[in-house]
Amino acid sequence: MSEALRNALIKLQAFIGLIGLAALTPLLILAATLSRLIATVCRCPKPKSIEGEVAVVTGAGHGLGRAISLELAKKGCHIAAVDINLSGAESTCKKIQEIYNVRARAYKANVTNHGELVELNTKVVGDLGPVTVLVNNAGVMLHRNLLNPEPSDVQLMIDVNLTSHFWTKLVFLPPMKALRRGFIVTISSLAGVFPLPYGSAYTATKAGTLAHMRALRVELAMEKQKDIHVTTVMPAFLRTNDEVTHLSNTVGITDLYPLLSGEEVARRVVAGMLRGEHEITLPGLASVLYRLVHLLPVEWQVKMMLLTGSSQFSKFLDWKK
Numbered sequence: 001m002s003e004a005l006r007n008a009l010i011k012l013q014a015f016i017g018l019i020g021l022a023a024l025t026p027l028l029i030l031a032a033t034l035s036r037l038i039a040t041v042c043r044c045p046k047p048k049s050i051e052g053e054v055a056v057v058t059g060a061g062h063g064l065g066r067a068i069s070l071e072l073a074k075k076g077c078h079i080a081a082v083d084i085n086l087s088g089a090e091s092t093c094k095k096i097q098e099i100y101n102v103r104a105r106a107y108k109a110n111v112t113n114h115g116e117l118v119e120l121n122t123k124v125v126g127d128l129g130p131v132t133v134l135v136n137n138a139g140v141m142l143h144r145n146l147l148n149p150e151p152s153d154v155q156l157m158i159d160v161n162l163t164s165h166f167w168t169k170l171v172f173l174p175p176m177k178a179l180r181r182g183f184i185v186t187i188s189s190l191a192g193v194f195p196l197p198y199g200s201a202y203t204a205t206k207a208g209t210l211a212h213m214r215a216l217r218v219e220l221a222m223e224k225q226k227d228i229h230v231t232t233v234m235p236a237f238l239r240t241n242d243e244v245t246h247l248s249n250t251v252g253i254t255d256l257y258p259l260l261s262g263e264e265v266a267r268r269v270v271a272g273m274l275r276g277e278h279e280i281t282l283p284g285l286a287s288v289l290y291r292l293v294h295l296l297p298v299e300w301q302v303k304m305m306l307l308t309g310s311s312q313f314s315k316f317l318d319w320k321k
């Protein structure tokens with residue numbers, strides 16, 4: 001067969017493939033939407049047990065990290081509560097020990113520092129045992145100056161919310177691979193799929209974590225590590241962080257969407273993690289909505305964001321802490 005004929009056949013094959021895909025698109029959208037709805041309504045897989053396992057929870061000294069630590073402890077898991085703020089992590093451990101019969105130890109570590117995480121792992125393994133649950137929760141949400149952040153503020157957000165997940169993966173994933181089991185939970189945000197105006201660094205870091213975990217999931221599948229589960233969580237606004245709550249009240253976000261409690265998110269996160277769910281949005285309906293919105297032309301997406309409340313965010317312009 002001549003070179004020209006072979007090239008023509010390859011082009012024809014690609015063209016037929018594209019036509020087939022275009023013809024199937026409505027069916028694929030319908031199937032994907034239905035499967036999402038069914039998965040939301042009936043979460044079938046049997047939850048795994050983590051009794052006696054060891055969890056590292058970053059940012060465990062406050063807010064959602066504390067609530068997730070308590071929820072994991074409720075399931076019988078020993079807790080390494082990690083925070084840059086040691087007293088916060090100690091309070092979390094105290095609460096756990098008052099209620100649950102598990103071991104809980106507080107550790108001071110900065111998640112942006114790979115060396116500190118290496119040391120942390122050595123200490124946790126010595127104190128509690130090998131880590132099989134990692135919760136990447138530590139995060140910063142608002143810049144000191146919301147509208148005109150300093151370069152160092154933007155860098156901090158990227159380091160804490162995104163880069164640190166590469167360091168925790170480097171430290172905690174290899175032992176999980178050796179044991180051929182584990183859970184990695186990453187707290188992203190709905191901002192990762194519905195952009196937050198005047199929060200572009202936050203939006204970018206949260207979209208980045210979502211993409212990071214999607215790539216990791218494929219890598220684990222290629223390595224046949226089917227018992228290491230990766231769960232990404234995308235919650236709407238929470239009332240865990242005082243500054244976020246103050247901002248939400250001031251600009252009226254709370255009139256549109258009630259803030260979620262740390263406890264309700266933690267319950268959903270741990271239940272989903274134990275059932276091996278891949279991505280969790282809170283509220284659940286957002287998982288269908290963001291996929292549908294992403295099908296629209298970009299200028300429509302912008303208009304929709306304005307219609308559905310993003311105009312509230314223009315009040316950020318007047319907001320002072």
Ligand SMILES: NC(=O)c1ccc[n+]([C@@H]2O[C@H](COP(=O)([O-])OP(=O)(O)OC[C@H]3O[C@@H](n4cnc5c(N)ncnc54)[C@H](O)[C@@H]3O)[C@@H](O)[C@H]2O)c1
Binds near residue numbers: 058088139
């Ligand atoms: N609050 C919200 O509205 C909201 C919404 C969606 C997603 N989230 C995400 O949920 C997670 C927790 O949010 P929250 O509201 O509980 O926050 P929070 O501010 O109440 O708690 C964050 C904790 O992380 C710790 N921390 C910060 N930087 C750290 C570092 N470099 N090393 C170690 N610890 C560090 C803090 O000391 C604090 O204890 C974050 O990833 C956040 O982006 C929050």
